[in-house]
Amino acid sequence: MMIAIAMSGGVDSSTAAAILAEREGALSTEGSGGRVVGLTMQLWNQRRLPALQGLDEGLDRGRAAGRCCSLDDVYDARRVAHCLGIPYYVINLQDRFEAAVVRPFVERYLAGETPIPCSLCNAEIKFEQFVEAAAQIGADQIATGHYARIRYDAKTGRYRLFAAVDRAKDQSYFLFGLTQRQLASAIFPLGELTKEEVRSIARAKKLPVAEKPESQEICFVPKGSYREFITAYLEEQGTEPEDRAGEMVTVDGQVVGRHRGVHHFTVGQRKGLGVSSPTPLYVIGLDARTRRVMVGRDEELFKQCCSVRSVNWIRPVSAGQSFSARVRIRNKHVPAKARVEACGKQEARVEFDEPQRAVTPGQAAVFYDGEEVVGGGWISGAASAQKLTDQLDHTVRREVCG
Amino acid sequence: MRSVYLDHNATTPLAGEVFEAMKPYLTGEFGNASSIHAWGQRAKAAIENARESVARLVGARPSEIVFTSGGTESDNMAIFGAVEAASGKGHAKHVITSAIEHHAALYAVKALEQRGVDVTFVPVGPTGVIDPGDVERAIRPETALISVMHANNELGTVQPVREIAGIAHERGIPFHTDAVQAVGKIPVDVQELGVSMLSLSAHKLNGPKGVGALYVRRGTPLRPLMVGGHHERDRRPGTENVAGIVGLGKAAELALGRGEAEAGRLAGLRDRLERGIKQRAPGAHINAERSPRLPSTTSVRFDGIDGEGFVISMDLKGIACSTGAACSSGSLEASHVLTAIGMSRDEARSTVRFSLGLGNDEAEIDYALDVIPQVVERLRALSPKYQPSDVSSQLSVR
Numbered sequence: 181m182m183i184a185i186a187m188s189g190g191v192d193s194s195t196a197a198a199i200l201a202e203r204e205g206a207l208s209t210e211g212s213g214g215r216v217v218g219l220t221m222q223l224w225n226q227r228r229l230p231a232l233q234g235l236d237e238g239l240d241r242g243r244a245a246g247r248c249c250s251l252d253d254v255y256d257a258r259r260v261a262h263c264l265g266i267p268y269y270v271i272n273l274q275d276r277f278e279a280a281v282v283r284p285f286v287e288r289y290l291a292g293e294t295p296i297p298c299s300l301c302n303a304e305i306k307f308e309q310f311v312e313a314a315a316q317i318g319a320d321q322i323a324t325g326h327y328a329r330i331r332y333d334a335k336t337g338r339y340r341l342f343a344a345v346d347r348a349k350d351q352s353y354f355l356f357g358l359t360q361r362q363l364a365s366a367i368f369p370l371g372e373l374t375k376e377e378v379r380s381i382a383r384a385k386k387l388p389v390a391e392k393p394e395s396q397e398i399c400f401v402p403k404g405s406y407r408e409f410i411t412a413y414l415e416e417q418g419t420e421p422e423d424r425a426g427e428m429v430t431v432d433g434q435v436v437g438r439h440r441g442v443h444h445f446t447v448g449q450r451k452g453l454g455v456s457s458p459t460p461l462y463v464i465g466l467d468a469r470t471r472r473v474m475v476g477r478d479e480e481l482f483k484q485c486c487s488v489r490s491v492n493w494i495r496p497v498s499a500g501q502s503f504s505a506r507v508r509i510r511n512k513h514v515p516a517k518a519r520v521e522a523c524g525k526q527e528a529r530v531e532f533d534e535p536q537r538a539v540t541p542g543q544a545a546v547f548y549d550g551e552e553v554v555g556g557g558w559i560s561g562a563a564s565a566q567k568l569t570d571q572l573d574h575t576v577r578r579e580v581c582g
Numbered sequence: 583m584r585s586v587y588l589d590h591n592a593t594t595p596l597a598g599e600v601f602e603a604m605k606p607y608l609t610g611e612f613g614n615a616s617s618i619h620a621w622g623q624r625a626k627a628a629i630e631n632a633r634e635s636v637a638r639l640v641g642a643r644p645s646e647i648v649f650t651s652g653g654t655e656s657d658n659m660a661i662f663g664a665v666e667a668a669s670g671k672g673h674a675k676h677v678i679t680s681a682i683e684h685h686a687a688l689y690a691v692k693a694l695e696q697r698g699v700d701v702t703f704v705p706v707g708p709t710g711v712i713d714p715g716d717v718e719r720a721i722r723p724e725t726a727l728i729s730v731m732h733a734n735n736e737l738g739t740v741q742p743v744r745e746i747a748g749i750a751h752e753r754g755i756p757f758h759t760d761a762v763q764a765v766g767k768i769p770v771d772v773q774e775l776g777v778s779m780l781s782l783s784a785h786k787l788n789g790p791k792g793v794g795a796l797y798v799r800r801g802t803p804l805r806p807l808m809v810g811g812h813h814e815r816d817r818r819p820g821t822e823n824v825a826g827i828v829g830l831g832k833a834a835e836l837a838l839g840r841g842e843a844e845a846g847r848l849a850g851l852r853d854r855l856e857r858g859i860k861q862r863a864p865g866a867h868i869n870a871e872r873s874p875r876l877p878s879t880t881s882v883r884f885d886g887i888d889g890e891g892f893v894i895s896m897d898l899k900g901i902a903c904s905t906g907a908a909c910s911s912g913s914l915e916a917s918h919v920l921t922a923i924g925m926s927r928d929e930a931r932s933t934v935r936f937s938l939g940l941g942n943d944e945a946e947i948d949y950a951l952d953v954i955p956q957v958v959e960r961l962r963a964l965s966p967k968y969q970p971s972d973v974s975s976q977l978s979v980r
Contacts (some may be wrong), residue, residue, distance in 0.1 A: 267898060269897075271891075272890060312964060316895070317894045319889055448804065
C-alpha cells in the first residue's frame with residue numbers, strides 16, 4: 181500500500197507528511213519499497229503575468245513565500261521530504277489548473293459572482309487530477325494537510341465528512357464537493373489535531389518549515405489583488421478590451437454613479453464605490469447582464485434565503501426532502517440555522533431562521549448537521565423573505581424549485 | 583530494492599581513479615597555480631598535465647585547451663566570444679545554429695538575437711540529423727559564427743559536424759560544436775572534424791561537476807567573457823579549480839584508454855534494451871532509430887503514457903531515467919528538440935530517455951525490462967487518453 185501526500189511546502193502538509201511517514205514506517209527509495217511518497221503540484225507559473233510582478237516586492241519573505249508554487253515553496257517541500265526520508269517529486273498540473281480553476285475564476289467574476297477557487301481546486305484538481313497522477317505512479321491513496329475528518333460508516337457503506345477538531349482551522353467548508361469515490365481515496369492526518377499541536381509536532385520533528393508563517397491568500401493571485409490579476413490574465417489571453425462599465429443603482433432603481441465593471445465589486449463591499457452618501461453604502465448585488473451594481477444600506481444586505489446550484493450531497497438526500505441544518509455561506513461565517521430543501525438532484529433552496537448578511541453568489545453554501553457536512557453547493561442567488569414576490573426572488577424560485 | 587542508473591546523459595558517477603587523482607588537490611596540495619613558490623608550482627604542473635590529457639583525448643594542442651566551469655560556460659564563451667570578437671572588427675553580424683541545440687548554446691544565441699544579431703535556426707527533420715546543405719544555404723556574407731552540436735542530448739543523434747565544419751572553413755567562418763554528449767562516448771578529434779571550437783564537460787565522462795573545457799583552435803578570434811586576471815592565456819580569468827581540472831584530466835585519460843571497446847559494449851546493451859522494449863511493450867517507438875546515434879542513448883516514445891509519470895514510477899522501482907533533458911524535466915514546455923523534429927506536444931510528452939554508461943551491465947538492463955512493461959501498462963490503464971487502437975494507428979517509424 182502506497183500513500184501519496186500532497187506537499188505544498190507549508191507547515192500543515194509538511195506535518196501531515198511527517199505523521200504519515202512515521203505511521204506507515206516510510207522507507208526511502210533505497211529501502212524495500214517506499215510506502216509514503218511526497219508530491220508537490222506545480223499549478224501556476226508565478227512569473228507568467230509580468231504586469232503583476234511588482235506586487236510582491238517589498239513583502240517580507242514569509243508572505244511572499246505564502247503563495248503556492250513559488251520556487252521557495254517547492255524547495256521547502258523538497259527539504260521536508262528529504263528530512264523525512266521519503267521519495268519526493270514535483271508533478272505538473274498547470275494546464276489542468278488553468279482550465280479547471282483559473283479560467284472559471286475569471287469568468288465567474290465577470291459574471292458578477294465572487295468565486296472561491298480553493299473549492300474548485302479541491303474538487304477538480306487535488307481530489308481528481310492529483311488522485312489520478314498518484315494512481316499512475318502506483319499510489320493507492322492520497323493524503324493532504326486539510327483540517328477535516330473522514331469516517332467510513334460500515335452500516336451504510338458510505339464515507340462521511342466532518343469538521344476538524346480545531347474549529348478555528350476547520351477546512352470542511354472547502355471540501356463539500358468531494359464525492360464518495362474521492363472521500364474513499366483520501367486521508368486527512370490533521371483532522372483530529374489543533375494547529376498548536378501541528379506546530380509542536382513540526383518543531384519536535386525539527387521540520388525546516390516549523391516556524392513558517394501561515395498563508396491565507398488565493399495561491400495564484402499576488403497580494404489579494406484579484407482585479408489586477410483578472411485584467412492581466414484577460415490581456416494575456418488576447419481578450420478584446422471590452423467596455424465593462426455600467427451604472428451604480430440603488431434598490432429603488434435610482435442611478436447614483438458609474439463603475440468600471442462588476443468584477444471590481446463583491447457583495448458587502450463598502451470601500452471604493454466612488455459614491456458619496458450621507459449613510460454608508462454597500463454593494464447589495466451585481467448584475468453582469470445589465471452591468472449594474474446595486475448599492476444600498478447595511479440593512480439591505482441581509483437576506484433570508486438563497487438558491488444553491490451544483491449541490492453535492494455527501495449524505496444522501498432525495499429531491500423534495502427538506503431538513504434543518506446549519507448553513508455556512510463563507511469560510512469564516514458562523515453556520516446559521518436554516519431549513520434546506522433539496523429541489524432537483526443538484527439544486528437546493530435555503531431559508532435561514534434569521535436573515536444573513538452578504539449572501540454572495542459564487543460563494544459556497546455548506547450544510548452541516550452538527551459537525552457533519554451533509555452537502556453543499558454554489559450560491560446562485562439570494563433574496564429577502566419579505567419581498568417574495570420580487571423579480572429576483574421569483575427568478576430564484578423558478579430556477580431552483582421550478 | 584535494486585538501483586539501476588540509466589541517466590548518464592544527465593550526469594555520470596565519478597570514477598574511483600578520478601576521485602583518487604583529485605584527493606591531494608582537495609587536501610594538502612592547495613596551492614594557487616599563479617603563485618611563485620613550490621605550492622603554486624605543483625598546482626600549475628598538475629593543471630598542465632591535465633591540459634595535456636584533455637588535448638590528447640580530442641586531438642588538440644595543449645595550448646588550445648581553455649578550462650572552464652563546465653559545458654554551459656564553454657558554450658557561452660564560444661558563442662559570445664566569437665561574435666563579439668567579430669563585431670569588434672566592425673563586421674555585420676549573423677549567426678547560424680540548429681533548432682535542437684542544448685539550452686546552453688540555444689539561449690546564448692537567443693540572447694545575441696535580443697541584442698540585435700540576426701540568427702538562423704536551421705530546422706531538423708524527423709531523423710534528428712541536420713542537413714549540412716541547409717547550413718550552407720543559410721550562410722550570408724556577414725555570418726560571424728556557425729554553432730551546431732555534435733551529439734544531441736535527448737535523441738543521441740550524431741550530427742554531420744565534419745561536413746558542416748568543412749563548409750564553414752571554406753567560407754572562413756568560425757565553427758563551434760557543443761560536443762558535451764559526444765566526448766568520451768565516441769571518437770572526437772578536432773583535426774579530423776576541422777572545428778574551430780569545441781565544448782566538453784567533465785561530469786559527462788565520469789569526472790567531477792563544475793569543470794569543463796573549450797577547445798579553441800589557434801588563431802580563432804575570441805573575446806573573453808570575464809575580466810579579472812591573466813589566467814588561461816588571458817582567456818578565462820579566475821583562480822583555477824585545480825582539483826576539478828585534475829579530475830577532468832584523469833577522466834579524459836580514462837576515456838581515451840577505454841576507447842571503442844566500451845562504445846561497443848554500450849551499443850550492445852542499448853540494443854538489448856531497445857529489442858526488449860519493442861518485444862514486451864506494444865506501442866513503443868524508438869525515436870530517430872535509423873539515424874547515426876550515440877551507442878549509449880535511446881529515446882523511446884510509449885503511446886498514451888505521460889513521461890513524467892513514467893519517470894517517477896521507474897524511480898520508485900529504483901531505476902533512473904528521464905523525460906527529455908534533465909534541465910527541462912518538470913517544466914511545462916514540451917521538449918524543444920522533440921517538437922523541432924516534428925512531434926506533437928502529446929508525442930513529446932510520452933517520450934522518455936535511457937542513457938547508459940560505465941557501470942551498467944546486462945542484468946541491470948534485464949531488470950529495467952522487467953519493470954518497464956508493468957509501468958507502461960499501469961499508466962495506460964489509468965490514462966483517459968489512451969485507446970489500444972493508438973498502437974496500430976501510430977505505426978509510423980520515426
